[in-house]
Amino acid sequence: MNLYQILQNFHSGWAYLTLLMGVLFVLMIGYFAFSKKARTAGITKLSFFATLTFHIQLLVGVVLYFVSPYAQFTENTMKDATNRLYAIEHPLMMFAAVVLITIANAKLKKSESVPMSSFILGLIALVLVLSRIPWSTWLG
Ligand code: HEM
Numbered sequence: 001m002n003l004y005q006i007l008q009n010f011h012s013g014w015a016y017l018t019l020l021m022g023v024l025f026v027l028m029i030g031y032f033a034f035s036k037k038a039r040t041a042g043i044t045k046l047s048f049f050a051t052l053t054f055h056i057q058l059l060v061g062v063v064l065y066f067v068s069p070y071a072q073f074t075e076n077t078m079k080d081a082t083n084r085l086y087a088i089e090h091p092l093m094m095f096a097a098v099v100l101i102t103i104a105n106a107k108l109k110k111s112e113s114v115p116m117s118s119f120i121l122g123l124i125a126l127v128l129v130l131s132r133i134p135w136s137t138w139l140g
Pocket residue numbers: 008011012015018019054057058061062064065068069070071086090091094095097098129133134137138
């Protein structure tokens with residue numbers, strides 16, 4: 001296995017955990033925010049680990065970006081939907097999602113309750129992730 005294959009396998013497998021943590025984040029933060037519950041140690045940890053999971057996926061994704069044959073730019077990149085997804089849309093949207101969940105986590109840490117803004121930011125992050133996963137190559 002070369003570096004590319006190791007990174008690709010990791011990024012592909014870690015994506016399950018990223019999705020799971022993203023869904024848990026939205027469900028639990030949403031539950032706490034809507035029922036106006038005080039922030040507990042448990043929810044703070046969940047938020048931290050969800051953010052950490054996203055950050056690890058981002059770091060590996062950035063390295064993968066430079067070695068993947070799918071993330072190459074050609075004169076057809078904008079015309080070819082698959083090439084455009086890997087070279088532009090996936091990295092940009094995933095990066096935005098990581099920024100959003102990081103802000104959601106920071107807002108949660110600073111607040112005594114669980115803020116609605118953390119839920120909304122987390123929800124947008126999850127929607128961005130779901131919208132730009134290359135589903136057919138990942139699970140196909
Ligand atoms: C943080 C959320 C992210 C998630 C959930 C995610 C998820 C995925 C998934 C499921 C695949 C398909 C893997 C497969 O076909 O087996 C993939 C591929 C890829 N991702 Fe991400 N990704 C994320 C972030 C990023 C970022 C930030 C970058 C780059 C800056 C990136 C770059 C890539 C590249 C280049 C591929 C294609 C790899 C290849 O097969 O050559 N990803 N990603």
